[in-house]
Amino acid sequence: MPIIQPPDMANDTGRSLGDYYAIVIDSVGDGVIVVDREGVITLCNPAAEEITGFSRRQALGAVFEKLFSQETTLLEMVIKTIRTGITISDHENVVVRSTGKVKPVAVTCYPLMLASGENIGAILTLKDITYIRELEAAVRQADRLSTLGTLAAGLAHEVKNPLGGIKGAAQLLERELTRESDLREYTRVMIRETERIDHIIRELLDLASPRGLRLTPVNLHRVLGDILLLQKQAAAGRDISFSKQFDPSIPDIMADEEMLTRLFLNLIRNAVDAMGETGQLTVTSRVMSDYRMTQNERQSRMVAVEVADDGPGIPQKDLENIWTPFFSTKSSGTGLGLTICHKIVAEHRGMIKVESDPGHGTKFTVLLPLVQ
Numbered sequence: 001m002p003i004i005q006p007p008d009m010a011n012d013t014g015r016s017l018g019d020y021y022a023i024v025i026d027s028v029g030d031g032v033i034v035v036d037r038e039g040v041i042t043l044c045n046p047a048a049e050e051i052t053g054f055s056r057r058q059a060l061g062a063v064f065e066k067l068f069s070q071e072t073t074l075l076e077m078v079i080k081t082i083r084t085g086i087t088i089s090d091h092e093n094v095v096v097r098s099t100g101k102v103k104p105v106a107v108t109c110y111p112l113m114l115a116s117g118e119n120i121g122a123i124l125t126l127k128d129i130t131y132i133r134e135l136e137a138a139v140r141q142a143d144r145l146s147t148l149g150t151l152a153a154g155l156a157h158e159v160k161n162p163l164g165g166i167k168g169a170a171q172l173l174e175r176e177l178t179r180e181s182d183l184r185e186y187t188r189v190m191i192r193e194t195e196r197i198d199h200i201i202r203e204l205l206d207l208a209s210p211r212g213l214r215l216t217p218v219n220l221h222r223v224l225g226d227i228l229l230l231q232k233q234a235a236a237g238r239d240i241s242f243s244k245q246f247d248p249s250i251p252d253i254m255a256d257e258e259m260l261t262r263l264f265l266n267l268i269r270n271a272v273d274a275m276g277e278t279g280q281l282t283v284t285s286r287v288m289s290d291y292r293m294t295q296n297e298r299q300s301r302m303v304a305v306e307v308a309d310d311g312p313g314i315p316q317k318d319l320e321n322i323w324t325p326f327f328s329t330k331s332s333g334t335g336l337g338l339t340i341c342h343k344i345v346a347e348h349r350g351m352i353k354v355e356s357d358p359g360h361g362t363k364f365t366v367l368l369p370l371v372q
């Protein structure tokens with residue numbers, strides 16, 4: 001491809017200047033859409049195609065109001081800028097419903113002005129802020145969990161001692177009973193159930209005051225492979241297929257192996273639970289080339305592990321609650337699994353998110369930095 005130089009403005013023929021500007025606009029990472037005074041779209045760069053889901057061919061020559069008839073906030077901004085010639089920004093309220101998904105965007109609408117000051121249209125710049133919204137949600141979630149965690153830990157401490165007393169008394173009682181006594185059935189239930197509460201309390205205390213990370217180089221694929229093998233055995237007799245799509249280029253990552261095992265075991269168990277008798281579970285790993293986390297002014301590349309199932313999915317109304325301690329829709333679930341997962345990922349400075357399509361399945365994505 002020929003190298004295009006900035007044209008010599010003085011001797012420019014007009015055509016090369018146009019090419020040059022087109023390349024500049026196409027290279028801008030934010031979406032740019034230009035609308036003339038009649039509301040007809042006259043320019044649309046590749047980033048705008050990506051954000052809106054409309055191709056340049058669909059957009060050019062189309063009436064903005066028709067193409068974006070659903071996006072009332074966006075429409076109001078364009079109309080107002082064309083009418084008044086003022087610049088309007090909105091980084092909070094605008095969404096674009098592209099390809100079935102609602103994408104939050106930060107928008108600025110500038111007037112398109114001639115040197116004479118005549119207003120001949122509007123320039124829209126659109127920035128996809130899905131990633132920022134996800135981070136904000138993760139921070140809110142972490143805040144909520146830490147408050148709940150502190151509360152739960154206080155409660156756990158209070159319950160631990162009397163529980164020990166109950167278990168001890170039940171054991172004494174059992175010893176007093178003859179081997180044939182029918183009452184033994186009751187003492188056994190008492191002991192078993194106090195042990196169950198004790199397990200929950202230990203998990204809760206762990207959650208509130210974690211022991212800190214024991215970092216070693218971890219072979220992620222071995223950890224995932226081992227869990228899958230065990231779960232396959234546990235699900236024998238059910239028609240569940242397990243598949244793994246691992247990116248072989250992923251090196252060992254610095255992490256706490258025990259905690260990562262717990263994290264992925266929880267996610268994979270949840271997927272297996274959700275699928276019931278038949279289903280397909282897929283675990284995928286890849287390196288995210290464009291996703292970096294800043295840590296102490298250092299950036300770290302991330303690996304993504306996805307655990308996807310084709311089970312019933314999670315209803316929209318439950319999606320917000322699944323990370324909350326004790327939220328469970330299972331008769332024997334404690335509802336601590338995902339709270340623990342969230343905590344483990346946060347401690348590794350990663351991110352966890354869920355996408356669910358009710359009726360079709362659920363996908364949990366864990367992002368972990370390659371180094372800590």
Ligand SMILES: Nc1ncnc2c1ncn2[C@@H]1O[C@H](COP(=O)(O)OP(=O)(O)OP(=O)(O)O)[C@@H](O)[C@H]1O
Nearest residue numbers: 270271274322328329330333334335336337338362
């Ligand atoms: N893959 C999934 N598909 C459908 N629903 C899910 C999935 N994963 C989690 N859930 C929902 O989220 C809830 C909370 O999950 P979480 O792991 O925290 O608790 P649990 O599995 O119910 O109990 P446990 O503490 O034993 O893990 C589940 O009860 C279930 O309703």
Ligand SMILES: [Mg+2]
Nearest residue numbers: 266270337338
């Ligand atoms: Mg669980």
